[in-house]
Amino acid sequence: MEPRDYGPFAFTPINRRPKITWPNGAQIAVWVIPTFTGVRNYSTTLHSPDLDQLAEWANTNTSPAAVFVFADAGRSLDPGIFRAKSLRALYVDWKSGGQANYFAAYAKEWKNRWDAIGQAQGTVAAATLGALGIDYAVYKGTPTGGELAFRNQRYAVYRLKR
DSSP states (O other), rough: OOOTTTOSSOOOOGGGGGGOGGGTTTTTTHHHHHHTTTTTGGTTTTHHHHHHHHHHHHHHEEEEEEEEEETTTTSHHHHHHHHHHHHHHHHHEEEEEEEGGGGGGHHHHHHHHHHTTTTTOOOOOOHHHHHHOOOEEEEOOOOOOOOOOOOEESSSEEOOOO
């Protein structure tokens, strides 16, 4: 086999490739693996009126350059939904750590930020977050300090001093 620019195998157009067949009913793996390994479908739990309200508030009442952190979110997907809907930056969140698989420098920066806000161990004082260049801290739990900027049934947002 000779090396090629596009890979080790000769190109075959997709309409000329052999059909994939499942031997002896192996298609059951398509059901068994997600069912018994805990794969979750987030489609019914991702969006909530409170998160939509928070994103709308951020979009209309904060600077486009504002930096947010969900200080007690842990591995929740809420920060990512917020980022997409509010068009505001996040200092760090769990899901964005997935990009560390592709970029070593990003992995180091993400880990430093993750540790700095204390996501791995719990929440950190608002003064500490402000010193990191974060403008707003979003909490579900009870924060320690800061000026209340927004609140609904699920979230409290505190304006931090930098």
